[in-house]
Amino acid sequence: MAASRTATRTLRALRTSTRPALTAAPRAAFRQGGRRLYSSEPAKSGGSNIWAWAIGAGALGAGGLWYLNQDGASATPKVVAPKFEDYQAVYNEIASRLEEKEDYDDGSYGPVLVRLAWHASGTYDKETGTGGSNGATMRFAPESDHGANAGLKAARDFLEPVKAKFPWISYSDLWILAGVCAIQEMQGPTIPYRPGRQDRDVAACTPDGRLPDATQAQDHLRNIFYRMGFNDQEIVALAGAHALGRCHADRSGFDGPWTFSPTVMTNDFYRLLLDEKWQWKKWNGPKQYEDKKTKSLMMLPADMALIQDKTFKQWVQKYAADNELFFQDFSNVIVKLFELGVPFAENSERWVFKPVNA
Numbered sequence: 424m425a426a427s428r429t430a431t432r433t434l435r436a437l438r439t440s441t442r443p444a445l446t447a448a449p450r451a452a453f454r455q456g457g458r459r460l461y462s463s464e465p466a467k468s469g470g471s472n473i474w475a476w477a478i479g480a481g482a483l484g485a486g487g488l489w490y491l492n493q494d495g496a497s498a499t500p501k502v503v504a505p506k507f508e509d510y511q512a513v514y515n516e517i518a519s520r521l522e523e524k525e526d527y528d529d530g531s532y533g534p535v536l537v538r539l540a541w542h543a544s545g546t547y548d549k550e551t552g553t554g555g556s557n558g559a560t561m562r563f564a565p566e567s568d569h570g571a572n573a574g575l576k577a578a579r580d581f582l583e584p585v586k587a588k589f590p591w592i593s594y595s596d597l598w599i600l601a602g603v604c605a606i607q608e609m610q611g612p613t614i615p616y617r618p619g620r621q622d623r624d625v626a627a628c629t630p631d632g633r634l635p636d637a638t639q640a641q642d643h644l645r646n647i648f649y650r651m652g653f654n655d656q657e658i659v660a661l662a663g664a665h666a667l668g669r670c671h672a673d674r675s676g677f678d679g680p681w682t683f684s685p686t687v688m689t690n691d692f693y694r695l696l697l698d699e700k701w702q703w704k705k706w707n708g709p710k711q712y713e714d715k716k717t718k719s720l721m722m723l724p725a726d727m728a729l730i731q732d733k734t735f736k737q738w739v740q741k742y743a744a745d746n747e748l749f750f751q752d753f754s755n756v757i758v759k760l761f762e763l764g765v766p767f768a769e770n771s772e773r774w775v776f777k778p779v780n781a
């Protein structure tokens with residue numbers, strides 16, 4: 424996504440929003456030597472090695488098995504043993520749909536795709552090995568009707584045409600690939616990916632209550648995320664995803680974005696959490712915070728717990744001060760989240776997809 428388009432998206436959100444106007448422009452992102460840089464941030468390290476490796480992986484993966492339908496050349500090619508470049512094609516399709524469908528929300532389906540991938544994965548229970556991204560059981564009630572999943576139909580529907588075009592990919596792999604694509608296309612860190620998830624039926628739906636409750640604080644966050652196998656640092660790194668997107672009154676009941684640039688991945692969630700003064704919002708909805716200065720940003724009680732708890736707060740401070748550290752840790756922890764409970768083939772490799780518009 425070019426810098427001008429990012430600005431356009433934010434501006435469109437400002438123009439069309441019936442919500443309080445956001446008052447600051449996103450930091451400008453610009454290209455340099457094919458890499459994305461923020462004017463106020465250091466360049467990411469290690470990128471060029473990753474790309475060299477990805478191109479190598481692509482070349483090695485070339486020549487996935489293709490065949491044509493019986494009616495000959497006019498038929499759609501089918502993939503029977505998908506390789507790196509087949510998944511890159513799916514990635515490209517998602518990226519191009521993200522570009523096309525700019526009228527959604529703040530100008531991108533990206534945030535809701537990230538939330539879909541997270542809610543598909545975050546049901547994991549390490550004791551029983553149940554839940555997690557292997558299965559895509561949120562396609563079915565009762566899981567699709569769980570309160571925490573309200574609004575995610577928009578993300579699942581967005582991906583249906585992609586599934587129709589690439590029927591060989593499982594929903595479970597597709598949803599996670601969409602999360603990876605959305606993060607990278609919103610100028611976030613590189614997220615290595617490997618396929619291998621298989622769809623499961625309604626019997627594998629997880630019970631309600633496995634995802635975090637935003638009205639609660641640190642004890643609850645620890646209960647939920649320790650159950651998945653995360654530690655305190657990882658909990659804080661994952662929560663930085665709230666740089667993206669917004670709360671919707673008709674979904675969670677909460678309302679508003681966390682940052683001024685909700686379609687660009689940054690460490691702004693931590694910076695705003697520390698730097699702004701937060702007060703209870705006076706309104707007819709669930710208890711949430713608003714920033715005192717503009718009253719246009721929000722924090723959930725569960726977000727605020729990250730600075731009310733001493734151990735969590737140390738990590739918030741580190742990530743607020745160092746975007747590169749946040750990007751590295753976020754990439755590592757979201758790969759872990761997306762792979763919880765997935766029975767990958769032994770020695771399966773992770774791939775790095777080339778961003779399309781980022």
Ligand code: HEM
Pocket residue numbers: 534535537538541574635636637638644661662664665667668669670671672674675676677723725757
């Ligand atoms: C720490 C515990 C968490 C709580 C309590 C929480 C709660 C929420 C709530 C209430 C919403 C608003 C949903 C809506 O009204 O549309 C939301 C949105 C979102 N969450 Fe979280 N979340 C948590 C962790 C995470 C994690 C770990 C990620 C990803 C790694 C994530 C990514 C997102 C994104 C991207 C959105 C915006 C969705 C959109 O714009 O449609 N959240 N979260």
